[in-house]
Amino acid sequence: xxxxxxxxxxxxxxxxxxxxxxxxxxxxxxxxxxxxxxxxxxxxxxxxxxxxxxxxxxxxxxxxxxxxxxxxxxxxxxxxxxxxxxxxxxxxxxxxxxxxxxxxxxxxxxxxxxxxxxxxxxxxxxxxxxxxxxxxxxxxxxxxxxxxxxxxxxxxxxxxxxxxxxxxxxxxxxxxxxxxxxxxxxxxxxxxxxxxxxxxxxxxxxxxxxxxxxxxxxxxxxxxxxxxxxxxxxxxxxxxxxxxxxxxx
Numbered sequence: 240x241x242x243x244x245x246x247x248x249x250x251x252x253x254x255x256x257x258x259x260x261x262x263x264x265x266x267x268x269x270x271x272x273x274x275x276x277x278x279x280x281x282x283x284x285x286x287x288x289x290x291x292x293x294x295x296x297x298x299x300x301x302x303x304x305x306x307x308x309x310x311x312x313x314x315x316x317x318x319x320x321x322x323x324x325x326x327x328x329x330x331x332x333x334x335x336x337x338x339x340x341x342x343x344x345x346x347x348x349x350x351x352x353x354x355x356x357x358x359x360x361x362x363x364x365x366x367x368x369x370x371x372x373x374x375x376x377x378x379x380x381x382x383x384x385x386x387x388x389x390x391x392x393x394x395x396x397x398x399x400x401x402x403x404x405x406x407x408x409x410x411x412x413x414x415x416x417x418x419x420x421x422x423x424x425x426x427x428x429x430x431x432x433x434x435x436x437x438x439x440x441x442x443x444x445x446x447x448x449x450x451x452x453x454x455x456x457x458x459x460x461x462x463x464x465x466x467x468x469x470x471x472x473x474x475x476x477x478x479x480x481x482x483x484x485x486x487x488x
Contacts, residue, residue: 288354291347298337298344305329311439315453322447364411371408371416374401379476387433387465395430398423417482426471433468436461 305326312323337344378397385391402423412418436457443453471478 288351288358292351295344295347298333298340302330302333302337305333307438308442311442315439315443315450315456317443317448317450317453319448362411364413367408367411368413368415371401371412371418375416375476375479379479382472382475387468391430391468392434395427395434398427398430402427417480419479419482422471422478422481426468426475429464429468429471433461433464436464 308326309323309330311317312319312326374397378394381390381394381397385394401418402420405418405420409418440454440457440461442448443450443457
């Protein structure tokens with residue numbers, strides 16, 4: 240199969256649960272494109288095209304969550320056969336259901352992309368630049384007040400949308416909005432680690448598992464991640480818009 244094969248088709252072909260994250264990643268990038276144009280063009284409602292795709296995300300998400308839970312149980316050396324069998328059952332049954340709906344799901348994805356492409360209109364470079372400036376400013380404000388709540392995870396989503404779209408927007412920004420991709424990627428990855436650890440902490444705190452030693456270990460690890468995020472997020476706007484020029488430039 241070719242390298243350009245959609246992750247959705249790869250999952251239907253080989254049924255590896257890890258592929259569900261790639262399905263979501265590929266189409267979240269497309270949704271990020273829609274988000275950019277929905278906020279900068281005169282044509283509103285582009286995100287409505289993705290409603291059917293979001294439903295597919297939910298189906299894939301159930302499989303991915305169970306797969307992630309098994310990975311976490313292995314990483315933290317959890318010995319709970321009943322839990323592992325339950326998660327594997329979710330993966331197996333979810334995969335069968337997903338594959339049976341596969342042709343319709345893929346049709347929905349293609350339809351959403353076609354509708355989006357049909358509705359897209361040309362966007363002025365100045366509007367894209369203003370959008371990036373405003374979003375970076377909003378994220379800076381959010382980081383200053385959000386703390387380590389679900390709002391922090393929202394900050395990550397907003398950063399990822401800007402990073403996803405930067406290749407599309409780079410020419411429009413044309414130096415008017417310096418964009419430090421490396422810094423922003425580092426920050427969103429750190430926030431992602433924090434959130435993953437939070438999910439793990441919640442998992443091992445459930446009545447079914449209630450593994451206090453593992454929870455304590457996760458909290459210790461996450462305290463270091465939180466310090467890293469705090470340092471990275473300090474003076475966000477300056478760091479996000481400061482790009483060092485190569486020495487041979």
